[in-house]
Amino acid sequence: MLSSDILELVLERDGIDFTPGDCVAISHADGTSRPYSVSSSVDDETLHFVIRRMPGGIVSEWIAERKAGDEIEISPPFGWFRPSRSGKKDDPSVFVATGTGIAPFLSALRSHHEMAPKCCLYGVRKKSDAVEIDYLQKRCPIRLCVSGEASPPHHRGRVTDLLKEIPMSPETHYYLCGLDAMIDEVSTWLEQHGVHFTRVHREVFFNA
Amino acid sequence: MREKTEEKNWLLAPSGEPRGYIDSQALTELWFHTGTNCNLSCPFCLEGSKPGDDRIKFITGEDTKPFIHEALEMGVEKFSFTGGEPFVNPHFVEILGYGLEHRPCMVLTNGTEPLRNQFGEVAKLLKQPNPVSFRISLDHPDPELHDASRGKGNFSMALRTLGLLHAEGFHVSIARLMEPKEDVDAVDAGYAKYLSEAGLPSDITIIKFPDFQTPGSIPEVPQVTEHCMRTYTTEETRHAYMCNFSRMIVKKNGRCGVYACTLVDDDDDYDLADTLRESFEVRIRFKHHRCYSCFAFGSNCSEGT
Numbered sequence: 001m002l003s004s005d006i007l008e009l010v011l012e013r014d015g016i017d018f019t020p021g022d023c024v025a026i027s028h029a030d031g032t033s034r035p036y037s038v039s040s041s042v043d044d045e046t047l048h049f050v051i052r053r054m055p056g057g058i059v060s061e062w063i064a065e066r067k068a069g070d071e072i073e074i075s076p077p078f079g080w081f082r083p084s085r086s087g088k089k090d091d092p093s094v095f096v097a098t099g100t101g102i103a104p105f106l107s108a109l110r111s112h113h114e115m116a117p118k119c120c121l122y123g124v125r126k127k128s129d130a131v132e133i134d135y136l137q138k139r140c141p142i143r144l145c146v147s148g149e150a151s152p153p154h155h156r157g158r159v160t161d162l163l164k165e166i167p168m169s170p171e172t173h174y175y176l177c178g179l180d181a182m183i184d185e186v187s188t189w190l191e192q193h194g195v196h197f198t199r200v201h202r203e204v205f206f207n208a
Numbered sequence: 209m210r211e212k213t214e215e216k217n218w219l220l221a222p223s224g225e226p227r228g229y230i231d232s233q234a235l236t237e238l239w240f241h242t243g244t245n246c247n248l249s250c251p252f253c254l255e256g257s258k259p260g261d262d263r264i265k266f267i268t269g270e271d272t273k274p275f276i277h278e279a280l281e282m283g284v285e286k287f288s289f290t291g292g293e294p295f296v297n298p299h300f301v302e303i304l305g306y307g308l309e310h311r312p313c314m315v316l317t318n319g320t321e322p323l324r325n326q327f328g329e330v331a332k333l334l335k336q337p338n339p340v341s342f343r344i345s346l347d348h349p350d351p352e353l354h355d356a357s358r359g360k361g362n363f364s365m366a367l368r369t370l371g372l373l374h375a376e377g378f379h380v381s382i383a384r385l386m387e388p389k390e391d392v393d394a395v396d397a398g399y400a401k402y403l404s405e406a407g408l409p410s411d412i413t414i415i416k417f418p419d420f421q422t423p424g425s426i427p428e429v430p431q432v433t434e435h436c437m438r439t440y441t442t443e444e445t446r447h448a449y450m451c452n453f454s455r456m457i458v459k460k461n462g463r464c465g466v467y468a469c470t471l472v473d474d475d476d477d478y479d480l481a482d483t484l485r486e487s488f489e490v491r492i493r494f495k496h497h498r499c500y501s502c503f504a505f506g507s508n509c510s511e512g513t
Contacts, residue, residue, distance in 0.1 A: 019298075025260020035259035075260030078245050078296060080322040180361055197372070198328040202321050204359075 002050070003128040006100065007064055009036075009049040011072065016047060018077035020084045020108040021203070025075040026059060034059040037177075037203070038077065039103035039131075041110035050103045050131050081203035084108040084115060086173040094166055095140075096159055096186055098123040098178030101205050102131055105177065109139050116140060118167045123159035123182065127151040160185050168193060177203040209491040218477055218493050221431035228437035228494040228503070230451045235484060237286045238279040239456035239470050240303070242267055242294040247322055250357045252385075254471065254498075256423040257292045263423070264473060265459040266297045269306060275457050275464070278484045280310055288314040290456075290470060295322035301329050308336035316383065319344035319369035320362060327372070334377055341379035343415065344370050348385065349398030371406030380408070386416035386505070418505050421497070423474035432494035432503045440503075449502055451492045455484055471498040 001007045009026075018024075020042065023035040026049075034057075040048035054060045066072065083105055086093045095105045095117050102122055109115055117140040124130045125148040136142045143162055144154040155162060159182060166174075174190055176183045183202050190200050209231050212218060221227050243266040246257035256263065276287065287307040294300045294315055307313045317323050319342070323330065333340055344366050347354045351363035358366075374380050382399065386392075396414050403410055437446070446452060450469040457464050458473045465479040466487040472478040475496055480487035494503065 023259065025258070033258065033260055075245075075262060078260060078266075078298070080247070080296060080325050082325070180359070184361055197324070198331075201325045204321060 002131055003126065005053045006129055006131065007051050007053060008039075008131075009051055009063055009066075009072075011047045011049075011074070013045050013047055016077060018042065018047075019079065019082065020111045021081040021104045022077035022079035022107075024077050026063060027073040027075075028059045028062045030058075032058045033075070037079075037081075037100075037103040037107070039106040039110075041107065043111065050100045050106070052100050079104075081175070081177065081201060083175040083177075083201070084112050088114060088116070092167070092169065092172045093117045094172055094174050095120040095122075096166075096174065096176045096178070096182075097121070098159060098182050099125075099129065099205070100131075101178030101203070102136075103177075104203060105175070106132055106135075109136070118172065119143070119165070121145065121159040121162055121166070123147060123178070125149075127154065158182070160189070163189050166190075168195070170194075170196075170199075173199050173201060175201045175203075178205055180204045210489055212477055212480060212490050212493070218495055221433050223431065223433070225431075225433040225435060228432040228434050228499075230446060230449050230492045230494075232452050232488050232492065233447065234453060235279060235282045235284050235455060235488065237288060237450075237454040238275065238284050238484070239288045239290060239454060240267055240272055240275075241456055241458045241467075241470075241473060242289055242291045242297040242300055242303075243459070244292045245296045246291060246293040246318070247296055247320060248293070248318055248358050248362070252357060252419060253422065255292060255473075261292070263460070264292070265462070266299060267303070267457065267459045267464070268299045269302050271459060271464050272303050272457070273306065275466075275484060276307060276310060282484060284311060286312050286314065288316070288454075290316040293318055293320075293322050295326055301326060301333075304340065305333060305336060308333060308338045308340055310338065312338045313340045314343060315340065316343050316345075318358070318362075319366035319373075321365075324365070324369060331376055339379060341381065342370075342373050343381045343383050344373075345383045346370075346399065346402075349395060349402065351402075367402055367406045371408055374406075374408055381413035381415060383415045383417060386418050388418075392416065418501050429497045429500040430504075432500055436503070437494075455480075455487055468492045471501075472496045 018038055023037050025033040025035050027033040036049045039050045051060055053064045097105055120140050120142045123145040127146050145159045146154050147158050150156050176186050183204055187200050241264050244255050244257040244261040244264040249258040354363040370380050456467045456470050458467050466481050467473050468478040480490045
């Protein structure tokens with residue numbers, strides 16, 4: 001467990017090829033499946049996932065009960081969210097993530113050492129839910145927003161409180177990953193501030 | 209014409225009467241199934257599509273080219289694509305681009321993130337020599353009903369994508385669910401205010417589909433026999449059946465098969481052949497429960513080119 005309700009699942013790579021931003025569907029023994037984003041590098045020998053253990057969640061509860069050596073059925077990787085398509089100095093990007101929505105950004109940064117996002121807004125409920133914060137701080141300017149408790153020096157509140165701090169430019173790509181309410185709010189704000197919708201890339205997570 | 213199989217269940221209805229059939233005329237539309245992987249998990253999906261599903265595999269550019277070339281030799285007028293969600297397939301924009309080099313194309317999509325995140329690439333397809341049209345699902349004119357199956361905010365996003373595609377210069381249409389005994393005109397009219405909001409034309413084409421049930425379902429439906437076909441259809445109405453003028457390419461277990469239409473890929477009796485020409489030598493029997501939907505409701509996934 002990474003925190004009281006966030007866990008890291010590590011699977012043998014077994015030759016699986018993927019692109020940062022890809023998900024795999026992990027299947028419960030009864031056939032119910034849920035998609036989870038890969039958080040590891042394309043060069044790692046293992047596949048990593050950051051998973052929130054949802055109370056009553058059929059698949060996440062089941063995953064949390066697995067033990068080292070257990071076999072898990074997963075789908076081939078798939079995805080349409082590509083945070084590593086931009087992010088170099090001449091092709092700027094901004095990341096906005098909430099909760100386990102940080103996973104595809106971790107995969108992109110770990111896979112592409114030259115990536116240098118202009119900013120990353122990262123929202124969590126509790127400070128202990130923030131994953132790999134030290135690594136993220138080394139890779140880009142990061143603003144951690146903690147909504148459920150005071151955690152100085154971090155902002156207490158939601159990522160949407162800090163939208164005015166997002167670097168704005170016509171050539172920047174904005175990558176959003178997390179729950180639908182945050183993504184809709186940030187998308188709307190960006191478009192109202194002149195960002196063309198083709199530069200807003202979305203990956204919606206659902207609590208299930 | 210030859211039979212796909214001499215098995216009794218293919219040839220005869222449970223009553224013992226010969227099943228109705230279509231002897232296909234000419235290929236005018238070729239469909240490609242892009243794969244059953246989808247970003248959504250709609251409970252009513254006739255393909256049983258959901259995230260990570262691979263009952264039908266992602267088709268690739270190399271898979272599609274031989275069928276595109278053969279179809280062109282046979283005089284095909286149009287290529288159409290369905291899933292799953294086509295834009296989840298990582299090869300799809302390339303596949304569509306190649307199709308558009310040769311013929312007009314149509315894409316059935318849910319109009320959500322997989323398409324939106326690739327909109328810049330999609331917009332470039334306007335430069336291709338043939339037009340592409342997009343049909344987006346808005347199941348009900350009530351956003352809450354639509355979102356109950358597809359996820360919160362989905363109606364709004366799909367509607368917005370329709371408007372963006374239309375504004376960009378693409379032809380667009382809507383697919384919706386059809387309830388038994390509904391007032392068709394009244395339901396269609398329910399979309400008017402949303403069309404206006406999205407800047408869409410008020411006379412946009414709205415295609416209606418009955419509940420086709422999930423893959424592998426065996427609902428009790430009346431059997432379509434040769435007698436039914438002789439009694440209730442004419443040469444003209446028989447020509448309107450999709451299996452008369454189209455085929456769908458489906459990739460399962462590493463092999464592409466030519467299926468009779470877009471609705472029967474869960475029954476391998478409808479995997480007619482390895483090539484389009486061979487598939488036109490096979491008599492298509494009305495064995496599948498969805499054949500009855502076509503017979504009774506005139507269901508047709510096609511749309512004018």
